[in-house]
Amino acid sequence: MSENVQSAYQEEQTKLDSVLEEIGTQLARLRAIPVYTGHDFTEQVLEAGREERRQRLSKSEPEPYFGRMDFEEEGKAPTVPLYIGKTGLDGRDPGSQPIVVDWRAPVASLFYSFTGGEERIEYEAPEGWISGTMHLKRNIMVRKSELERVVDTYTRGGEEPAVSDEFLLYRLGENKDNRLRDIVSTIQAEQDRIIRAEKNKALIIQGVAGSGKTTVALHRLAFLLYQYQEQVSAGKMIIFAPNGMFLDYISGVLPELGVGDIQQRTFTDWAAKLLGVESMLADPSETLDFWFGRAGGPAPDNEAPGRFKGSDAFRSMLESAAAALEVSGAPELEFSPWEEKTLPYETILHWYAEEYKHYSAAGRKERVLARIHRWIEMELKPVKPETLRKEYKKKAAQREKAYAKKWPDFSPLTLYKQIFGAAKDTRGILPSEALEAIPASVLKSTRKDLKEGRIREEDLPALLYLHLLLNGVEGAERFDHIVIDEAQDFSPLQISVLDRFVRGHSFTILGDLSQGIHAYKGVHAWEEMSELFGEEETSYHALTRSYRSTLEIIGFANTILSGGVPNAIEAVPVFRSGNKVRMIEFNPKMKAENTEGDEGILAAAKALRLLWGREHKTVSLLTRTQEQAAALHEALQSEFPELNLIDGNMTQYEGGLSVLPLHLSKGLEFDAVVIADAGLQNYGESEWDAKMLYVGCTRALHELWVLHGGATPTFLDNQGEWSEAGWPKV
Known part of the structure; x- marks a missing residue:
């Protein structure tokens, strides 16, 4: 350790001791006050404030702050070190300098936006723009109240260049468990701009795999609650995520940021409950099995019920039917x-x-x-x-x-049945020329479903829209802000419906078109969503830097995109190098040496055996379909009893060793990933197949092994510097 580094470390240790002592003193004082349990309203409010401070202090004690900046405000002296933490810590005296500044405070934005240079910098405060000079920017890692790491990322006038990536790479190199974590200490400048964007706009975020878009959206919720605390409440915010398991995976981030009570749902669950049709919902696995077991990718738009029922043309039909019913x-x-x-x-x-x-x-x-x-x-x-x-x-x-x-039934389900000719009452049936615009296969299958009392996920946006047209929206049903994750899988109609449920077009809409594997129902371009709003009501942001995977994994995944997906947005990796991607052909000798099991199962077992032995916390085996995942789980369970089989009905992700279909892995990340069989029998040459494999490959943080039984799609061939063939030497 150099003399300068040792001096900085000692300085920060002294500061940490002082801050921890202050936290302990404040906590002891608050805990000494008896908890009020009476009925006096004023005392109840005071007690709630004390309990909130107790909770905040207890939460900040293990990690009171993560950064320091020495900022000299123009016209003021001397320069005062500002420590940045997940929660603020005030001094004992009213009006005194905060001991720790909340990361969401205006001045804290400098910690994220400043990347070096001698020029003056500024930030926007409630009283206007404040300018000044940065003298020092320092990353500090404190865990369990112990100082672990001190990294100066900028020193004014210093001879050493800024090293902002060192601390970031250190954090990215850590293994992951079964929960997404906050990124407060490593928020990058482009992420911070999104987090602090104004409230009343529809933010559309195109983020490559591993760009942190989900985490950024969650941090944005925490920021909005801080910045607009008189206008928004946590209970009036909602996050729509693709499935229950993903909701469980992200569930720890907001509590870590000190935020609670935000609703976290799937669109299907929320919509079905609002409409009161939960018991009529068809099993979604039937739809998934149909599309993901289908060779060559999704059907053309006019054959896909989800695309048609989410289209602007269908929305116009719904409006016409509702208007005709209303007039009569x-x-x-x-x-x-x-x-x-x-x-x-x-x-x-x-x-x-x-x-x-x-x-x-x-x-x-x-x-x-x-x-x-x-x-x-x-x-x-x-x-x-x-x-x-x-x-x-x-x-x-x-x-x-x-x-x-004799009056018509203004329920959305009744009108929906009338539109498709599945009801005796014909008042809502569209003119014959309008019905002809509905693809015959969609008309036939939907009419059959409705007559049999069955509703599919793609029907819910239309039913909700009819609900709005016929019943309006109650004030209690409106949200202050809506986050939509994996938004490329949403239809324009879904966004139109949700816009009626939110005040001021306040959206954070995030996704990645290159991961649009649900192309049979989602959008193919972000313009399909941005056109729903006025030009002044939207803001588009592109996050192209990937923080998840190693340079080799990102290079491998980008080659898949460039070879299989026209005009795809490729990821720019953080320079974190690791092992090359393994392209492993099933070894015929394995069959000869083992009398039971085919080569694919034996290869998967060997891969798990080698990777699980490397002290990874999370290793996943990704298959094309749920059926394949179940078969592998059954075949491997005797050797790996801890192997978890994941399906679409699960609401918890346990981490560890898991096998799951590739489409359920979206949004998750694992230390190591094994693609079970990337041969042509599972993945063809279509754009959709390339997107499927891109999703699977970009789940891996540190290691990626691609198994195959022979010929592979052309976009997996000739990976050059990013991969090497065969098993690693043990």
Whole structure:
């Protein structure tokens, strides 16, 4: 250790001791105050504030801060070291300099945006732009209250160049467990710009595999809650993720950042519950098995129900059907509760079409029927004698009930059935020329599903849209901000629907078109989403730097893209070198030496045996289909009893050793990945096949082995410097 490094280390150790002592003192003082359990509202508020500080101090004690910067504000002196942490720590005296600055504070943005140089820098504060000079930027690693590492990434006037990547590479080289972690200490400048972007815009983030886009979105939620705390609340924010297992994988990030109560759901679960159709949902595995077991990739757009039902053309059909139903809502009938008493149709129509026109169709129906009921009550009051009034009342109740049944059912499911000709009531059926625009296969299969009481995932956006058209949206249903992960798998209609549920187009929409393996339902270009908003309402960001995988793995994956996906956005790797990718052909000798099992199973077993023995925390075996994953799990379980089989119904990711179909691995990352069989029998030459393998390869942080039984797609051939053939020497 050099003299300068040793001096910096000693300085930071002294500072850490001082901060930990202060945290301990503040915690002891708070814990000494008895917890209030009474009913006085003022005391309850005070106790909630004390408990929040207790929790915050306890959470910050193991790692009170991760960075330091010595910033000299223009016109002020002297330069004061600012320590940056996940949560702020105030001094004891009101108005004193914070002991630790919250990473979301305006001045902390300099820690992320400053990358070196002698020129003046500035940041935006509530009182305006503040400029000054950076003298020192230092990364500090504290774990379990112990100082582990001190790295100066910039020293003004120093002879050494900035070394900002050293600390980043150190953190990236660590093995992963079964949870995504926060990146507060290593947020990069381009990520920080997204995190701190204004609230009322639809941010569309194209991020290559490993660019940290999911983590950035989660940090953005924490920032919005800090920056706009008077306007937004955690309970009014929601994250839509692809499946329950992925939600479990990311579940630890927000609590680490001190944020709770944010909803985390799949779109399917949320939409089905709102519509009340959970029991009608078809098993999604049927759809997945169909598409991912299909050779040559997804069908053309007009054969894929998800693409058609998520299209602008279908949205127009839904609007036409809802509008036609709404116009014809009030039945062309007068209402007579008893003989010689009549409410004219013209009066009922006036109520429906004029007096209540600002309500939704369902709301208008409800108010008109309620008004008719009040009219009956008013007309009954002067009727005498009492026996006659009772007779009229009984007759009116029967006729009122019969009349209400003549009104259309404004439920979205009923109208949806009518559109597809799956209901006896034909009021919502589209004109024949409109029906002809629906692909015959889509019309036939959807009509069959609806008649059998079955709804598929691709029907939910349309049903939600009809719900909005017919019922509107309640204030309690609106969100302050929506995050959509893996957004390339969402349809334009889904985004249109969600835009009605969020205030001010406040979205963070993130994904990667190169990972668009659900092309049968998702978008093929981000313009399909950005066109839904005004130019001033959207902001597009591209994250091209990958922090997940080694240089060799990213190079290998990029070669797949360049050879199989036209105009794909390739990842720019952080210079973190590791082992070359292994291209391993099944060894025929293995079959001769082992009487049981085929070459593929034996090769997979050998790969797991070698990789699991290298002290990796997470190793995954990726297959093309769920059926293949189940078969491998059964064949390997006797040797690897800890091997977890993952399917789409799982809501927890346990880490360790796992086997799963490739499409479920999206968003996850593993220390080592084995592609079970990348031969032509599983992956063809299509763009979709290339995207599938790209997804699988980019799950690996440190090691990637690609098994195959012979010929492989051309985009896997000639990988040159990124790979080598055969098993590693043991």
